[in-house]
Amino acid sequence: MTAPKRPQILVTGAAGTLAQKVIAQLRETCDLVAVDFREQVWLGDDIPSYCIDFNKRVFEDLFRRFHFDGVIHLGRIMSSQENRLRRYNANVLGTQKLLDLSHKYNVRRVIILSTFHVYGAVPFNPALIDEEAPLKAAGLTMDLVDSVELENLANIYLWRYPHLNITVLRPCNIVGPGVRNTISTLLSGERAPVLAGFSPMMQFIHIDDMADALVATWRHKQKGIYNVAPDDWVAYQRALELCGCRQVPIPSIPPLLPRTLLRVLSLKRFPPYLMDFYKYPVIIDGRAFKRDFGFYPQRSLDDIFHYYRENKHPV
Template sequence: MTTPKRPHILVTGAAGALAQQVIDQLRDTCDLVAVDFREQVYLGDDIPSYCIDFNKRVFEDLFRRYQFDGVIHLGRIQSSQLTRMRRYNANVLGTQKLLDLSHKYGIKRVVVLSTYHVYGAVAYNPALIDESAPLKAAGLSADLVDSVELENLANIYLWRYPDLNITILRPCNIVGPGVRNTMSTLLASERAPVLAGFSPMMQFIHIDDMADAIVLAYKKPVRGVFNVAPQDWVAYQHALRLCGCKRIPIPSIPPVVPSLILRTLNMRRFPSYLMAFFKYPVVIDGRAFAREFDFKPRRPLQEIFRFYRNNKSPV
């Protein structure tokens, strides 16, 4: 009796905590190759790891050498990282190269990580945003253009090349141990800024649950775009209280004032577009993903906030 062939999967963004969680879940049943645009990471002798610019010719060598069955693309560079041009090259041109190679080498499964930020934060957002809502972020902030273009690109390939079986995931705020995004930094701080007079509803998903969602999505080849979020939400200022943060009210106008105060708090990597997300609610509807993939988060908000309350670090 022959042993079934283990699927060979390329995982991008390997330096991130989320990618490493996904790798840990898949390593016993799949042969994995890890790559990252920023740095090379050691993930064990059984997992080859590379630091590669997706736009370089050497990236194609990996597809020839390993004959991948699938790709899990978690390597989106956040707006707080790199310059705008380098971020565009990595997020948009790099993703295009990745999808072109996936089509060229007959990949049968692709999962792409996007973000709920693509919806944009505006006063007239619906109370619950589903996947059919327009992506307004690019018109609101130049810092989000590459995020919207990355997803538009993935959508084009989703319909042009159905054999790729592309699934695009738009998660809410990913938080928890090892997460280094702006929201996690705020929840972990002793003091955090709030816009005076504003406390929008927000959603949070634990990194463990997001890793579960990605693995579920990969294993069930359903094409399309899905929000990923729990069906509960909490006001931002209340979340800070539950995390033990001292709230620092700052005026929302004139626009230069928040950035000056944030610099005073040594938060140099605070993306300016996030100001709108601390003013207007962006609550996404994750029910379609939950139904299709039988997904239910295991980590409640109380556990998330307890972690940050017990693991404070100065900003």
């Protein structure tokens, strides 16, 4: 009796810790191909790995060769990385190329990792932001335009090509071992800036739970747009305290002053365009994802903060 064909999946962003955790969970049941435009990573003899720019013609050769059943797109450049033009080319034009090739070569499942930053941080955000809320980030800063446009693009393909079965995930702050985003860098440091008079509530999801969420998304085949977040949250200054960080108060007005002080204090890992996220809460509602995918985070805030408290310079 012939064994059933294993799904062939393309995983982008393979140099990232999150992608490697997803690959580790799926390699026993799926045939995987790893791609990253930054570097080629070795993931074992059983997983072909490539360093390819999505906008180059050679990228299409992978679709011809491997006949992918699914794509898990984790190759988004974060807002704290690279310049605006490079982020736009990779996040928007690169994703458009990926979706066009997925349509052309009859891919049956596409998962795209987005971010809660697309909602924007404003004083009048509701207590819980659901998936129907407007994406305000592009109107607040040019540095998040590519994140919003990536989502708009995915939404167009979601409805235009239903056979792609696209699912877009908007997670809260992803943290934990190996994560190098802005909030993880702050939690892992000996000192961290706080804006005087502000300590917004924040949500955190452990990178292992986020990998579990992506694997659950692959297995359940439910398309749509989903927030991914736990049911609990904590004030930013309290999170720093629990992580053993010394707080560095920064005046919040006039707007130019905190940027100048951050530069003088060499706190470069605090991008000015994310500053409002450290003033106003952006608490997202993850109940729809839990309902449709049966997902519940297994790592608590205590687990997260204990790691940063004991590892001030995570690898």
